[in-house]
Amino acid sequence: MSSDKFPIHTAIKEGNFNLAKQLISQQSPNKSTLVKDDDDRTPLHWAVSIDNAELVQFIVEHLPKGTDIDELVDGSGWTPLHINSSIGNIEILNILIHTDPQPDINLPTNQGTTALHLTVSKNHVRYASVLIDEMGANCRVKDKKGYTPLHRASSIGSIGILKLLINSPKGVNVNAKDNDGWTSLHHALAEGHGDAAVFLVNEGGADINAENNEGQTPIQVAVDEKVAKYFKEHTSI
Known part of the structure; x- marks a missing residue:
């Protein structure tokens, strides 16, 4: 089941944000924050999708150093920035645009x-x-x-x-x-x-x-x- 394969993704989609944070904190950031689900979406994609700026900030802080947001693309070539632009959350935009390297x-x-x-x-x-x-x-x-x-x-x-x-x-x-x-x-x-x-x-x-x-x-x-x-x-x- 998807909940077994992608527990962080599932926790985010189901609104269990504290569980998602706990799972991310317990695991190696290199594994937990960059894992892609069957749609090639990372936890950051889903945090943006549910329009939760606080969770987005948490995940960004736990990304491996030097992670390029532009390289986090799903099956349609959408990065978290693309998803957020469709939603229109300026607070999240400011979080994403200030990552290093800066997204294109x-x-x-x-x-x-x-x-x-x-x-x-x-x-x-x-x-x-x-x-x-x-x-x-x-x-x-x-x-x-x-x-x-x-x-x-x-x-x-x-x-x-x-x-x-x-x-x-x-x-x-x-x-x-x-x-x-x-x-x-x-x-x-x-x-x-x-x-x-x-x-x-x-x-x-x-x-x-x-x-x-x-x-x-x-x-x-x-x-x-x-x-x-x-x-x-x-x-x-």
Whole structure:
């Protein structure tokens, strides 16, 4: 059973945090904190997953000296930092980012997604701000589908994150295309986020005539006429 093979992992997942700490303290840190379960996840992955900053700190302190967080990848190529970025816990981010060696904030998963992609997708505005403004996350990187963080922010209609990305220190290419030739403006209109689409044009300078691989402009992929009409009324199209 998994509880026999991976007692620390199981204790964490079941909320038995004192037991997990006891097991880690009793065993050699080299063995206990780096053991991977059937999903290739370490105890640190699970501590992050359950959003427990105090336990994360404890485990980090018991990692073998020089452990590289970037090398703790699960079956999907996710490090604890990737998991936390999806959750959006800034306290845990600060714990992980101050390990030595410092994790690569732009490290991609197997799908090419970075911490910024993941936190944008969950609309964690404050977390995204920390990644961009304090840690210099790359706002232009594309995942394996060709999506930039701006594509993802547009798809969920997050004006707050669109502002962060467009005003980021190194800027973004607002007209960058994904593998299907879609710009962020295509995604915003296709998902029905008229306000985000208007923002991309009026504040970001998005090209209303950009064509995807099918020769369609953003307005042509709008989810419905209501969104298309709103977009036309609030831009110079």
